[in-house]
Amino acid sequence: MTTQKRYSSVSVALIAISGAVALLSSFGASQGALGLLLIASPGQEGLREVLAGQVWRLVTPMFIHFGIMHFVFNMMWLWDLGKVIETRKGVRFYLLFVIAVGTIANLTQYFFTRSPFFGGMSGVVYGLFGYIWIRGRADADFGSALHKTTVVMMLAWFVLCWTGLVGPIANWAHTAGLLLGAAWAFATGRGHDVATAATPRAAMEEQVEYLSTSDMLQIEAQRQWVRDQVQPDARYRYDSVEGKLDVIAAVVSRMSQRPADARQIKSLDIALGDALVQETGARWATLNGRDGRTPVLIMSEARMTIFPLLVIARLMQGNQSFDVHQVFRDTLQTLRATPVVAAHL
Secondary structure (H helix, E strand, O other), rough: OOOOOHHHHHHHHHHHHHHHHHOOOOOOHHHHOOOOOOOOOOOOOHHHHHHHHHHHOOHHHHHHHHHHHHHHHHHHHHHHHHHHHHHHHHHHHHHHHHHHHHHHHHHHHHHHHHOOOOOHHHHHHHHHHHHHHHEEEEEEEOOOOOOOHHHHHHHHHHHHHHHHOOOOHHHHHHHHHHHHHHHHHHHHHOOOOHHHHEEEEEEEEHHOOOOOOOHHHHHHHHHHHHOOOOOOOHHHHHHHHHHHHHHHHHHHHHHOOOOOOHHHHHHHHHHHHHHHHHOOEEEEEOOOOOOOOEEEEEOOOOOOOOOOOOHHHHHHOOOOOOOOOHHHHHHHHHHOOOOOOOOOO
């Protein structure tokens, strides 16, 4: 089982530098502050400064961001994807990867556009994405690191940017990053086909990871669906454990009278998980397995105890009648009593 780091030290450093550059340059609006960070000085032909010794210019454009949203989205993806790389490959590899991919992405963008006015971490982000995506097809340790939704979102955004509908984008940097990351993974990951076949099924199928951005968005959408089942003037009750359980019980009662949607049932498990977190101080995470990503609660950092949130879903699939408050009490007792092994509730 691969337990993913809560954060990447390399990503933290990259985000800190990018944040400092963003503030000093007013998010790219102050061109004077960007002078030594652009790949070339405006009006210059070729890379004279780089050839004269200012080699940092090959890397520094990745720290430049034009606007708050440009900065926020790049940093979110860097945070999520960077954890995957640093957990599985280490700090040195991640740092080398960022420098190599960032340099080639910047050179590619400049070569095709001949303009130094570009920047952003997105070339590196697409490199990380390409590496994890392709490596996951041969290496069990990367196999479930990317949710299918993440792959679709990244590729859809890549194509949309090339249409020109979202304004000026460093598309050549995106493309170079994606291709280099994918090629790097293909070149270094072919030997893992045999290793994958020999990996114990349990190790392949269960990987605990901290929530990614897409995980958090999905869970929040499920929470919101449960909140929407409460009358607006009574939604304050959802803030308490008892209030959450009352809402779950009311929705379960309604669902027993008509066919229930699987996603809605899973939303009830998320609400139950929130009640357990509120009561115990447990933390949310994700368990990757054959059937996809399952929200879980982690009770102990040092002695990892995980609890997949499938309680209500399994009870309803079995057409069993149950008392939500009793289910909560039973689950709470199991959570507090379980020593070390993962308990599939």
